[in-house]
Amino acid sequence: MSRTRRSSAKAPPDAAPGSVTGAEGQPPRGHRSSALPLAWALAALVAYASLYPFVGWRWPAGLSPEALLVLPLPPWRVPFDMVANGLGYVPLGLLVCLAGLRQGLSWPLAWGLAILAPGAWSYLMECLQHLLPGRFPSRLDWLLNLGGAAVGGMLGCLLRGSRWLARWQRWRQAWLVERSAGALVLLALWPLALLFPTALPFGLGVEGVRLQDALVDLLLDVPWAQSGLEWVLAWSLGEAPLGAGSELSAAVLGLLAPCCIAHAVLRGPGHRAVAVPVVMGVGGLAATASAGLNFGAVHALAWVTPLLLAAGGLAALAGLACALAPQRLNAALGMVGVALLLQLVLQAPADPYLAASLQGWEMSRWARFHGLAQWLGWGWPLAALCWLGWRVALPQQAVDGASAGTVPAGRRARG
Known part of the structure; x- marks a missing residue:
């Protein structure tokens, strides 16, 4: 069999004409993905919502540098805030997981990344709230953010298992040109x-x-x-x-x-x-x-x-x-x-x-x-x-x- 025919046989039967895909219809490693810029955009929006209104920054009296890293448990429970903190990180975990999968990571690594990266971002936002009057750092909020990111990452893995990612990639190759991630983020x-x-x-x-x-x-x-x-x-x-x-x-x-x-x-x-x-x-x-x-x-x-x-x-x-x-x-x-x-x-x-x-x-x-x-x-x-x-x-x-x-x-x- 010729070298050309061997290469063509490796492509999945349902791949878009004129495209190169990886295993199970996934894009090759390093493929440009709209999930990563969308994740960065969503992380910026989360930072805005966490640190709004960005005024009155000060170092609280009696707060040691070590205490800045400690997140206390709040004595109150507001159902609306709890739901918002849990659901707010689901899309971020989903996008980080999809970005990892599109870069060739296995699903356990992509899921772990979807928990760790948003979790670290949420921890940073909560620590910075020590320095804002009217904002209260909360270990409960951080744990809810972690849970939401874990749910979003699991949804990303389920999408991969159900081959929705492969279908999306085939649709994108058939409809969109390369370097279209910025347009997708804007839209x-x-x-x-x-x-x-x-x-x-x-x-x-x-x-x-x-x-x-x-x-x-x-x-x-x-x-x-x-x-x-x-x-x-x-x-x-x-x-x-x-x-x-x-x-x-x-x-x-x-x-x-x-x-x-x-x-x-x-x-x-x-x-x-x-x-x-x-x-x-x-x-x-x-x-x-x-x-x-x-x-x-x-x-x-x-x-x-x-x-x-x-x-x-x-x-x-x-x-x-x-x-x-x-x-x-x-x-x-x-x-x-x-x-x-x-x-x-x-x-x-x-x-x-x-x-x-x-x-x-x-x-x-x-x-x-x-x-x-x-x-x-x-x-x-x-x-x-x-x-x-x-x-x-x-x-x-x-x-x-x-x-x-x-x-x-x-x-x-x-x-």
Whole structure:
């Protein structure tokens, strides 16, 4: 038997054409996986929720360096906090386990990594809470975090045993180009970023008035920055309400941005056309969840207005048109769209009614989640611009190679 035929025979019978997979349909060692960047992103979100509001850092009186590493048992038990601490680490354990499996680890090692890595991160967060007023380090919280991570890791192992990982890998090879992990992370975080209500519909980014106030507070007591302070005070942002045309444009651009990100990594026009209604549906669900969380379940569909329905139709038509464009052009169009959206958001005036409606949420048990969604809404467009810019700057050879897929096993054996 020839060398080529021996190589081809080793590939699993249900592998995607033109792909190279490992044992049991798993990707080869070192394969780029979206699980690892998603795990890092989730770890950052956990850190935010654990250390919010990041003010008042101090070394408690009488606390020795050794005592900093000791986690006491709290005398109280809050059912909501216990459930949140247990469930909050399940996705992190799942992602760490999947990342380990995708790197070729056996399931016991991947499960152990899914417990140890989130457990160490949780222990660090609890120790740092010694230094924050109003936060209380808790051994019970740490143990609940460990339990949640262990459950998530076991779910990852079960997914591997049921061959869901192999099915996901085959789907990803058939639909997505290589180096698509960043796009998957952005698309996964987009609906979470939409949970924080904005001045413009689907208008993620920092409002100009809020940015101006933050810069004034930052520069006010800095003697050598007074010229910069005068320049910031001269900004005329959010002074006049935006018209219906600006709101329509913001909604269209806000829905079109994730479509362009998806189009930049999907292989063919047919795949991209399927992504358009998925993005529209996810955006609608996120807007419904945001309205329900902020204004009550009876107002969950209050965002459905004729203007936004028109914006959804225009965004869908534009997304279907962009599905016919090459991947690099979609990345460039996405950059332009996100930049225009940020410009509109900067010009949006502050909404006092919206600010008043959020006060109850900010003072409730959802305060950390509220702040987390807010930072996601501010940072998502900037992260999208960075990724789209990187995608546009990729050498054409790399883009062509990613679009063509991996080298077939037989051809690689001949090489």
